[in-house]
Amino acid sequence: MPDAIGVSMREPSHGYQLRVVQEVLLALLAKEASHGYQLRARLQLALGPLADALNQGQVYVTLNRLEKADLVTSERVGQADRPDRKVYELTAAGKERLEEWLEDTSWPKPAPAEFHLKLVAAAAAELADPVRLVDAQRHALLAGLAAAQRAALGEPDGSVAGLLLEGVVLRLQADLRWLEACARYWNATKGRP
Amino acid sequence: MNANESLSRVGPVLRTRGLKKEYGRGAGLVHALDGVELEVASGETLAVMGPSGCGKSTLLHLLGGLERPSAGEVWLAGRRVDQLSEKALARLRRHSIGFVFQAFHLMDELTAVENVELPALLAGSSPRAARRRAAELLERVGLTDRAEHLPSALSGGERQRVAVARALSNEPLIVLADEPTGNLDSASTLDVLRLLDSLRSSGQTLLIVTHDSRIAATADRLISMRDGAFVEETRLTHGTTGRLNELAGLES
Numbered sequence: 001m002p003d004a005i006g007v008s009m010r011e012p013s014h015g016y017q018l019r020v021v022q023e024v025l026l027a028l029l030a031k032e033a034s035h036g037y038q039l040r041a042r043l044q045l046a047l048g049p050l051a052d053a054l055n056q057g058q059v060y061v062t063l064n065r066l067e068k069a070d071l072v073t074s075e076r077v078g079q080a081d082r083p084d085r086k087v088y089e090l091t092a093a094g095k096e097r098l099e100e101w102l103e104d105t106s107w108p109k110p111a112p113a114e115f116h117l118k119l120v121a122a123a124a125a126e127l128a129d130p131v132r133l134v135d136a137q138r139h140a141l142l143a144g145l146a147a148a149q150r151a152a153l154g155e156p157d158g159s160v161a162g163l164l165l166e167g168v169v170l171r172l173q174a175d176l177r178w179l180e181a182c183a184r185y186w187n188a189t190k191g192r193p
Numbered sequence: 194m195n196a197n198e199s200l201s202r203v204g205p206v207l208r209t210r211g212l213k214k215e216y217g218r219g220a221g222l223v224h225a226l227d228g229v230e231l232e233v234a235s236g237e238t239l240a241v242m243g244p245s246g247c248g249k250s251t252l253l254h255l256l257g258g259l260e261r262p263s264a265g266e267v268w269l270a271g272r273r274v275d276q277l278s279e280k281a282l283a284r285l286r287r288h289s290i291g292f293v294f295q296a297f298h299l300m301d302e303l304t305a306v307e308n309v310e311l312p313a314l315l316a317g318s319s320p321r322a323a324r325r326r327a328a329e330l331l332e333r334v335g336l337t338d339r340a341e342h343l344p345s346a347l348s349g350g351e352r353q354r355v356a357v358a359r360a361l362s363n364e365p366l367i368v369l370a371d372e373p374t375g376n377l378d379s380a381s382t383l384d385v386l387r388l389l390d391s392l393r394s395s396g397q398t399l400l401i402v403t404h405d406s407r408i409a410a411t412a413d414r415l416i417s418m419r420d421g422a423f424v425e426e427t428r429l430t431h432g433t434t435g436r437l438n439e440l441a442g443l444e445s
Contacts, residue, residue, distance in 0.1 A: 050441055108442050139427060144440050145410040146429045151437060153390050168441050169407060176406045180244065
């Protein structure tokens with residue numbers, strides 16, 4: 001029975017795309033003009049251990065895009081013994097976009113319907129034991145929870161990135177509780193037509 | 194090396210064979226525990242998880258000698274303990290096992306440091322040695338500045354940390370914890386999890402029964418219980434962030 005589950009290491013160079021990175025950069029520029037390096041450092045602080053995979057070029061690529069869309073403007077500033085750097089500033093259009101984003105209440109979608117229908121369909125077609133599917137899913141979520149909890153324990157008191165990890169932990173806990181309910185239901189229906 | 198340590202070198206710290214517990218009789222007979230086989234290795238953190246009524250608290254009571262099994266055996270550090278006399282069992286609990294409960298079970302009229310030194314005093318330490326040990330333990334759980342407070346002046350998380358310090362007083366072979374975060378809010382839960390994790394790193398053997406998946410996820414091994422029996426065992430590996438980005442909503 002013992003069944004080792006773990007979490008595979010992802011290629012560090014792979015990086016990830018942050019969907020809202022445009023809006024976040026606009027927000028970080030709202031108070032004062034800033035350059036790419038500073039913006040990236042702010043993002044890294046907010047993400048803590050999750051920032052390791054932050055795509056190196058993503059901040060710069062996004063800033064270029066924002067500039068082409070006239071949401072920011074940039075100015076080259078000379079430095080004594082280093083190449084010039086670009087300082088970015090929010091435009092009026094950028095400010096408008098930012099306000100829309102702040103007022104938007106859309107929320108990342110939890111997806112219980114998909115898994116629920118998988119169980120119903122698997123049971124109806126007698127393709128797979130729903131309880132086994134629930135157990136497999138539980139393993140996967142527990143591995144994620146273990147990783148998130150470990151990372152949360154590694155954050156110092158009052159860390160802002162710790163708050164993000166807390167969110168991951170609490171959502172996974174809720175999902176695991178729902179899977180318990182799924183297991184109870186499908187266990188009880190075993191042997192019934 | 195104390196007596197507890199030398200014993201623990203031989204095989205698993207804790208082992209059960211065919212452990213059963215029944216309550217009631219006739220039609221009202223309840224199998225609270227139905228033939229449990231368990232081994233806990235030295236230095237391991239094991240979580241036993243399951244819904245309320247699955248038998249996990251009964252299991253903990255039998256392992257800690259707080260109740261006797263209806264059938265089966267409990268071995269602690271190579272010694273069979275389920276048939277010991279009441280007196281020998283009380284000694285065993287005092288010297289070799291540390292308990293942590295959901296409701297803390299601190300003495301309300303004693304200060305934090307007095308609560309922590311109590312087990313050492315009961316085990317025959319001198320008052321001075323007991324106080325010194327208690328002060329060390331309070332430092333370890335980060336509550337030196339709360340030593341003279343009564344439990345009523347402490348937060349839930351602080352009370353549980355005092356209870357953990359007390360459980361460690363006699364360098365137990367194993368710490369048995371029953372829903373240690375059951376009464377705590379999210380922030381205090383994290384404090385207690387940090388503490389349990391530091392015990393784990395220091396090589397303390399731990400068995401935690403809980404319905405909180407969050408504690409279970411920090412264990413080395415996780416056993417799921419249903420209806421008085423073990424239904425699943427999972428070995429959790431720690432180490433990499435892996436899918437964490439995806440779980441946090443950072444898309445690859």
